[in-house]
Amino acid sequence: MIYEKNGVFHLEGNSISYIFMIDDAGHLEHLYFGPKLGETAGDSFRLKPGFGFGTSVEYLEGDPSSCLNDLPYEWSGFGYGDYRESPLEIEDSEGLVFTDLTYCSYKILLSKDAPNFELPHHDGSDEILQLKLADENAGIIMFLYYSVCGDVICRSSLLKNTGNRILYTRKMMSFCMDMLGDLEILTLNGGWIREAHIQKSEIGPTKQVIESLTGFSSNIHNPAFSIYERKATEDCGLVYGFNLIYSGNHYASVQKNASGINRIMQGISPHGLRWELKPGEYFESPECVLTVSNQGFNGMSGNMHRFINEHIVPKYWRKRPRPILFNSWEACMFDFNERKLIDLADRASKLGCELFVMDDGWFGERNDDTKGLGDYTVNLKKLPGGLRGLSGKVRNRNMKFGIWVEPEGVNPNSEIYREHPDWILSDGRNLPRLGRHEHLLDLTRSEVQDYIVEQVRSVIEESGAEYLKWDVNRNSPVTGNKAHQYILSLYSILKRIFADKPEVLLESCASGGNRFDLGMLCFSPQIWASDDTDPIERLDIQKGLSYFYPPSVMGCHVSASPHAQTLRSTPLETRANAAFFGCLGYELDLNHLSTIEIKQIREQIKFYKNYRLIFQYGIFTRTDIGTEGEQWQVSDDSDVILGRFRRISHAAPPYENIVIKHLDPEASYKVTSRINKIGVQKFGGMINYVSPVKLNPGGIVLHEAGKFLTVKDAAEEFTEKGAVLMQGFVPQNLFAGTGYDGRQRLVGDFGSELYLISKKA
Numbered sequence: 001m002i003y004e005k006n007g008v009f010h011l012e013g014n015s016i017s018y019i020f021m022i023d024d025a026g027h028l029e030h031l032y033f034g035p036k037l038g039e040t041a042g043d044s045f046r047l048k049p050g051f052g053f054g055t056s057v058e059y060l061e062g063d064p065s066s067c068l069n070d071l072p073y074e075w076s077g078f079g080y081g082d083y084r085e086s087p088l089e090i091e092d093s094e095g096l097v098f099t100d101l102t103y104c105s106y107k108i109l110l111s112k113d114a115p116n117f118e119l120p121h122h123d124g125s126d127e128i129l130q131l132k133l134a135d136e137n138a139g140i141i142m143f144l145y146y147s148v149c150g151d152v153i154c155r156s157s158l159l160k161n162t163g164n165r166i167l168y169t170r171k172m173m174s175f176c177m178d179m180l181g182d183l184e185i186l187t188l189n190g191g192w193i194r195e196a197h198i199q200k201s202e203i204g205p206t207k208q209v210i211e212s213l214t215g216f217s218s219n220i221h222n223p224a225f226s227i228y229e230r231k232a233t234e235d236c237g238l239v240y241g242f243n244l245i246y247s248g249n250h251y252a253s254v255q256k257n258a259s260g261i262n263r264i265m266q267g268i269s270p271h272g273l274r275w276e277l278k279p280g281e282y283f284e285s286p287e288c289v290l291t292v293s294n295q296g297f298n299g300m301s302g303n304m305h306r307f308i309n310e311h312i313v314p315k316y317w318r319k320r321p322r323p324i325l326f327n328s329w330e331a332c333m334f335d336f337n338e339r340k341l342i343d344l345a346d347r348a349s350k351l352g353c354e355l356f357v358m359d360d361g362w363f364g365e366r367n368d369d370t371k372g373l374g375d376y377t378v379n380l381k382k383l384p385g386g387l388r389g390l391s392g393k394v395r396n397r398n399m400k401f402g403i404w405v406e407p408e409g410v411n412p413n414s415e416i417y418r419e420h421p422d423w424i425l426s427d428g429r430n431l432p433r434l435g436r437h438e439h440l441l442d443l444t445r446s447e448v449q450d451y452i453v454e455q456v457r458s459v460i461e462e463s464g465a466e467y468l469k470w471d472v473n474r475n476s477p478v479t480g481n482k483a484h485q486y487i488l489s490l491y492s493i494l495k496r497i498f499a500d501k502p503e504v505l506l507e508s509c510a511s512g513g514n515r516f517d518l519g520m521l522c523f524s525p526q527i528w529a530s531d532d533t534d535p536i537e538r539l540d541i542q543k544g545l546s547y548f549y550p551p552s553v554m555g556c557h558v559s560a561s562p563h564a565q566t567l568r569s570t571p572l573e574t575r576a577n578a579a580f581f582g583c584l585g586y587e588l589d590l591n592h593l594s595t596i597e598i599k600q601i602r603e604q605i606k607f608y609k610n611y612r613l614i615f616q617y618g619i620f621t622r623t624d625i626g627t628e629g630e631q632w633q634v635s636d637d638s639d640v641i642l643g644r645f646r647r648i649s650h651a652a653p654p655y656e657n658i659v660i661k662h663l664d665p666e667a668s669y670k671v672t673s674r675i676n677k678i679g680v681q682k683f684g685g686m687i688n689y690v691s692p693v694k695l696n697p698g699g700i701v702l703h704e705a706g707k708f709l710t711v712k713d714a715a716e717e718f719t720e721k722g723a724v725l726m727q728g729f730v731p732q733n734l735f736a737g738t739g740y741d742g743r744q745r746l747v748g749d750f751g752s753e754l755y756l757i758s759k760k761a
Ligand code: GLA
Pocket: 329, 359, 360, 404, 471, 473, 509, 510, 511, 512, 528, 531
């Protein structure tokens, strides 16, 4: 609900309120963003500035309480006494222009009457508040847009040149907001195969910036971040969340001034931006997403998850179960032919997979990553029956067919590059350096857009693909205007390809999570979270992403052990248990599976199919169990599935108490564990305490025996009241080397447990 009363604007969500007012000088003063309040004049939130400070500049001559630097705003200018960072910078032929945008009018638009935004927006609000601000001296007007969607506020801005000279936008944020408080910030940082690692720090007088300059939303700094009161935990305390519906260079900053006001802003990165605005022209910012919860980080995450599932991902895929896929990449890399793929498809189908994805290596001269990228003509040596032949055979095996493309990149050693060397994305003067032996195409050129649309559409049509993995594997060589135009062009290409094919499941990928953002999610319902499939590394990556993105949008696969990037050996059950908390897939050579592993995978897939909707769309929450493990759960009204993951085990382990959330206190629940099957070789030489014949702990007999002789671990089955389970239950004690009679949990390094908690009728 949005309404205005006596110059005070109220935005109310299910559980949140956002309030601001127009002050005497015509500026928008921020009053409140937090748990829902109902109607209030907002007076008690106003700061009482008194006489200002020595060096302050008075905005209204003779009024010492009008120092802009010490008041909280919804937007701010430059040149009139606010010395904090400004969300807007414009330039004319003489340099930077002072800006002072003051209130003119407002309208509450029905969403059908909203401006025709070029950038993707959420679709969950019936009304949009449009505020018009103007600065006649600068010759600009600014529209600020606010909408409410569940427990999320969306904000964006639109600048218009109303004067008669050319202006250049050097910087324009999507939103700016000032608020009081001793706050900290949580950000997601990393790099390739190390995406979305959490970092926390205090917000103080030194400005902190989250920025990407790679042309992508990036694996270095994800645009999502959270601000929270210091004492906040996963389940308690005030926590704010922010994200941007944009896939390119982004920027956010936080800083606290001497008056204790924190300024927060987010938008497109201003780096290199100089966007020409002729008289009458507009510049549009991406939409920003803001939320708040007084139920800790989990509360904030829940708001973001619901918003994405219900109002960001393409309509057709909302709440639709995502298929369990097999992907050929880690099994074959570039080395495959039809026979090999069909053999894998046979095996994947028997395991229960529903979708077979042929990854890189199927076209042109693409036998490694140095050649052929950009030439989407099928390699008939590998696939004599073409895409039609292969996809038909896959479908005969009762699976859908999916295919990989990387339409934005080209190898210099490719037909397309030889024909159109001028299509390469550059600054127009220099040939960029290569990344993974490739250049990006200049998506801003209409002939490049047509080429990509035509190529990708014909791949989908020829193969009848029900799924497309859209990859891109290098960073951009450009920044500023060109980088922004690139993203606008990418969105327009995606619209052209998929508008009439909503049922094709698009999985976006950029060397894993180099473009994991809300902009891409408006087109692709899921994103390949990381090229790192080691389950222990995934604990950090999936956990980080889970703060802002729901499990339904994360591609999570089980791969081989020892893992290709970490050389770490992990139990198959842990690999699956981690991948269950996302869109499950398998990506390993199925020829190398032992009989027991085949059986385990069949059971995993069967289990996941039974509970897929809870894993993908249930309420996801984290429980803090310290740095050496993770505890996640997903739940709906009747079931909870709880996963516990251990990084390192210790001798003489203490008792544990497993707390379950979101239960009905009065209801009775059956708790069962998904039993881990542990190969007997795990006991090493200790097996000789029970074996009738002496076995060599490093020998072939024990090694082979481990493939089919297993012990059942972490077996639990009991019934208990919800109220009790929410205080926790003590599972069997952990193995300590002093004896084993089947009643201890072995778990061990990189071990995990999965519990199903089902409400009894
Ligand atoms: C990227 C992707 C991988 C795979 C390869 C193929 O690295 O992230 O999943 O598709 O490209 O070259």
